[in-house]
Amino acid sequence: MTANMDAFHALLEEMRLAFLSELPERCDRFEALILSLETSPDVRDAFNELYRGVHSLKGSGGTHGLSIITTLCQQMEDLLSETHAQQGFGTAFATRALAYVDLMRRVETVAQQDKPDYSDIETGLERLRQLTLQRRKSGLIAESSTVMTGLYQKTLEALPLQLTVVGDGLTALARLLHEPFDFVIVGRELRVLNGMALMAALRATETRNQHIPAILVSSKRGEVLDHARFSAALSRDQTLATNLVAAVRAVLPG
DSSP states (O other), rough: OOHHHHHHHHHHHHHHHHHHHHHHHHHHHHHHHHHHHHHHTTTTHHHHHHHHHHHHHHHHHHHHTTTHHHHHHHHHHHHHHHHHHHOOOOOHHHHHHHHHHHHHHHHHHHHTSSSSSOOOHHHHHHHHHHHHTTEEEEEEEEOOOOHHHHHHHHHTTTTTTTEEEEEEEHHHHHHHHHHHOOOEEETTTSSSSSSHHHHHHHHOOOTTTOOOEEEEEEOOOOOOOGGOSSSSEEEESSHHHHHHHHHHHOOOOO
């Protein structure tokens, strides 16, 4: 049994090293696509390939136990989505996107050390996050219904916010464990991990988002768990839009 486990771990390490050895080539391709978008913002194929590549790398990073890659790619995905929505490809976008690629290159070096220390890369990620946010606050929407997600975004569009949307509770928990947010809006009837379980799990961790303000939105009346510590619990009814704006304003820091 021990020999089998040793062989299994050796195989996993071999796969991890192979993944890291391919990272510089991926970074080279990302750089070429970013520069293409800087000079020709309307090249749809370049954007689609870049987004798919970053999304694929995010999944691969998690598979090989490199959560720093997952976090990095999640932030870069957010930048790509927001820039695409605003049709803002150009020099400012390219500068920021290339900075993410530079951090990816550093991961390849650090990850091969005996005791990898990603603190400098994490600091760089936080600087890029603040650059993207500028004076806006960062909120996570955890909601399985696309209709409700659209309502939240439309309702809150006048506020100085950057909203990140995820469709299931497990993905929301993963992001809350690794990325800083100012508040979270949680649908009670989430897929995979419901809203109550999501927040109860987060409150039990010792992470930066452990005490994050959370707003619960539910179509059901029922008990709200004390250890989930919601700042507000809102009903999905005709008052939701007004109540949501008020609840978000109440929890915004500063």
